[in-house]
Amino acid sequence: MSNKIEPVSESKSFPDSVIIIGAGVFGLSTALAIAKLHPLTKVTIVDRLTPPVADGTSVDTTRCIRSDYLDPIYGRLAKQSQKLIQEDPDLRKHLFQQGMTFVCDGQPSRFTEVWRSQLERGKSSNPANYEELITREEVFQRIHGKDSRPPPLSSIGGEARWKTAYCNIEDAFIDAKESIQIYYNRCLATSTIDFLCGSAVERILVNDDKAEGVVLQDGAVIIAEMVIVAAGAWSNRLVYLGTRVVPVGHEVAWIKVSAEEEARWKNMSITTNMSTGLNIFPPYNGEIKILRRSPGYKNTTIITHPEDPSRKIQISYPRTIVSNPNDVIPSDAEAAMRDNLREIMPTLADRPFDRSKICWISTTPTADFLIAPHPHITGVHLATGGSAHAWKFLPLIGDWVVASIMDVLPQELVEKWAFDRHTGDSDQNAPRMDGEPQELRDIVRYRL
Template sequence: MASSDIPSSVLIIGSGAFGLSTAWALCKNPQFENTSITVVDRNTFPSSDGSSVDSSRIIRPDYAAAPYARLATIAQNRWRTDFAPEHYHEVGLAVTASGPEQKYVGDSLANVQNIGVDRVEVLNSAEEIGRACGLEQNHDEACGRTGYVNWSSGWADAAGALVWLRKEVEKYNRVNFVVASVKKLLFDFEKDTVSGATLADGSELCADLTVLAAGAWSTSLIDLRGICKSTGQVLCYTPISAEEEAAMAKLPTILNLSNALFRIPPSKGMLKIARHGHGYINPTTIPHPESQNPNETITVSLPYTHVTDPNLVVPLEGRKACREFLQSIHPSLATPSRPFTMTRICWYTDTRDGDFLITHHPKWKGLFVATGGSGHGFKFLPVIGDAILECVQGRTPEEFKERWRWPEQRVSEEQWVGDGSRGGPVGMVLSEEFAKGDTKL
């Protein structure tokens, strides 16, 4: 789309970080002052099982890939100053490893040093990691053998920041927010065009430009096989006293890339232990989203969440991993009298190399895809909408042109290399983990 081709209407599917930030960017940009903007989401805001809605998300420039380190630095400066600063806490992040993920740690350290972060402390042993992170115990396998702490990184209350942004968007009084589930995009098979979406009740939302920002559900609305894969990640929460919370509030997040487990400072009386790993897949056979033939199907991994099943509990394997991690680093908080009272599976939209997918669809005119967060998209909330709009207008930032484009070929998921940041178990299928049964932990 040339910058002269300003759409008269934009429909954004999804009001998570990618969708809402795009709506904000449209509102702010005078070129789009006559464009009508609709945001549709299947859940009332903030979408309780959306990837962007949680007590916390890490905000870091600590990336092995320099372009993300640079963009995250720009985003982080906003978090520090004018973007929901009350929801941002700069307490540091320790990135550690004990296996091949040490390469990611080393590259990331070099990048943050290159961008001039001076509050970095290299950690050469489990003891040093334990001291920097305020751990009660330090074992290599739990907390990592080497790493560094970037005291300039932090975390944000994700749900709080998203609500903050929604209020900013509402100030413009330009966006029509619709709560409804998109069933299918409106395809014109003769003109290879998308002109909006059909909702679950059969009604239609039409637009010149449709932006698909449905996160891990995007794979149900277009064929993203070999391009994006939804993977379920484990989150476990345990209540914590006000004194304990205060004592841990200034500790850095510790993220061990080798076992993929992390502890982030507690918030609102809950301590969260989670896994940034390969995740579970949930293969599901659905009607081919881009086909005219109702009998044609595809099988893709789709989110299975507490909205799908209100009684959903993380599989035993995941709770055990989080429990053992907590036990290793903070035994006093992992006694039998302190169970995880809340668990959640939160879904990444993974790509083969951890890059986002922010691009016009190569076939369908009028369709723009903004997804592929790959477990690291939230921190960009202050800037990702502007970047998406640049891509919409054909001005993709040079260093992201290759990274964010629609891949030339679909690659089978077994061959994906990832971005080097993921450790922990591989190849887990959610239904198989559920089928193993559940012994109370």
């Protein structure tokens, strides 16, 4: 089925004024889509900080643009989106098509199954894009060159984990911060879009189960016909999301590399291990970024129930490089990263991190987004739940949000992104390691 969004019927009217809470990929893309499709609507984007927001999930040195999905719907949408990024004269300057190598340890597990199925699906539709790396040596040589040899098993505990792989040469990485700057500039240049940055939304103003606007932390009130919640991992403080969307933090670190190393590894692909969760990006601006899809971290916080001020609830709430600038990643995260590097990039294994951070995502049980009307507050629309894979859809997300507001989203997407979608295929579209998120405050470390 095509996901083409049909023209809106004449009878359905779009709100005259919209507040978007959040200026990440969901918020900025939605603002531009509204300006394109409903040019008479006044849009106000409110953010705690000015974009590119330093601790926003959408803002980072790099993000993967990949179409390797088990789910054919995301796979198709990812291809469409990558084409739009390639055709965008500004974004494409920051896109680097160096492929993505998916490695696994070959042991029986759900990760090996996802790996195998992704390869089979990809190869059957586009064999020319797939390089298979059967042995440990070939996996290592894809990064370090034909004359290199992986470290002996005896030096890495006897068990190889970077064992077998395939590379999809079509996949790419993008400079995420520069891209968000481009989208921010486009919004600034659009006469119907205004920004209010520097004061967070304290709460959505609701009367008789109908949204009337928002109240900012400084007490200012802004009125609008519709409020779109695109606040990423902070969304749970603004609307009650229960377990539909849960903020989870993941560890990221950067290692400086020399000019000689940068030249040597310049053409490597993004290299990710499905079994251990480690992601290694090619060198970019003198550094290599690594991250791990661990079970993650939570930061349990008591807040006033966003929809019933008489009650208190516990949520996980982002603790970030802005709120806690001296935090570094927990020691278990660092140890796991170094353990992986010892096998696949041994010369980096003991090198100090230049910096590290916990990056927060609004995770959903199935890794499906949440793009839907609020279940009982009229005039609130939800555009969040990006999990660990929404960035790549930057050019499309806004169209989907507008279509959802207008009730013309294709049915398969309505079902995928509905408020009540708690079960379905597991998180195979952006799989995390098995286990529960750890409480960050119990293990947090600081830079002195």
